[in-house]
Amino acid sequence: MYSIKMRASKNDRHISGAETIVKRESIESTVNKFIKRAFSHENGIPDFVNIKIEEIKEDITYLDHLSIKTIDCKTKEEAREVAKDILRSQGMREDVIKEAFKIIDKGNMRGASLLNLEGYRLEPNRERGVRVKCISTSEELKEKILKNNIGTERTIDAIAIATKVIDLGVIAELCLSDNLTYTTGYVATRSGYYRITNLKNKGDPGGRIFFVDINKGDIEKIERLIRDLENKPYIIK
Numbered sequence: 001m002y003s004i005k006m007r008a009s010k011n012d013r014h015i016s017g018a019e020t021i022v023k024r025e026s027i028e029s030t031v032n033k034f035i036k037r038a039f040s041h042e043n044g045i046p047d048f049v050n051i052k053i054e055e056i057k058e059d060i061t062y063l064d065h066l067s068i069k070t071i072d073c074k075t076k077e078e079a080r081e082v083a084k085d086i087l088r089s090q091g092m093r094e095d096v097i098k099e100a101f102k103i104i105d106k107g108n109m110r111g112a113s114l115l116n117l118e119g120y121r122l123e124p125n126r127e128r129g130v131r132v133k134c135i136s137t138s139e140e141l142k143e144k145i146l147k148n149n150i151g152t153e154r155t156i157d158a159i160a161i162a163t164k165v166i167d168l169g170v171i172a173e174l175c176l177s178d179n180l181t182y183t184t185g186y187v188a189t190r191s192g193y194y195r196i197t198n199l200k201n202k203g204d205p206g207g208r209i210f211f212v213d214i215n216k217g218d219i220e221k222i223e224r225l226i227r228d229l230e231n232k233p234y235i236i237k
């Protein structure tokens, strides 16, 4: 199996990214699809596109996806209350939740932020953040999501990320799309992947926060988690 990753930017600003894990015979068609995606993103035409193809030598973890539920909200305020309720139910403190939204609303996040239960940011490089890589959604799951209207194309990538991070011990994930017009975000926990409509307004920035129960001094644990988030291969079915 091979991991394929695409990253597109303009003037050093991230425009879009995608990744998957495929068999040898699907490499070419996947690369073509990713090139098309890079050049047809509503956030702009890139001046730099990076495509990386790597053989996966590690064992791949095959995992069932978190259950998906959509919660319809009419306004950003209502949506954020729903998101906060879910985060509170996982033991997150009010000030930490507030900090999480503040980080996302500031914008320009390239990767996710790791926030611990005391509200300390644990990612070693705030500019870069943490990237969840080496993941893919099975063809069956993609089809199920789209055919049954459980979610959208964006849900396909996001459910793989959310299922992987929760499996690796992240308590909850809060995500808003960096796509300027995509306003549905989500909160993921062990109990499911909650899509929340209108979690941001059109034009607002996006970002990802991983809430973790790790002390800020526990460097070994932080490094292990980042290594696994970035490199441990998962296929979500």
Ligand code: PML
Binding pocket: 151, 152, 154, 155, 157, 158, 175, 176, 177, 178, 179, 182, 184, 185, 186, 195
């Ligand atoms: C992103 O743009 O990558 C975030 C996607 C959020 C998807 C929410 C949904 O399931 O619709």
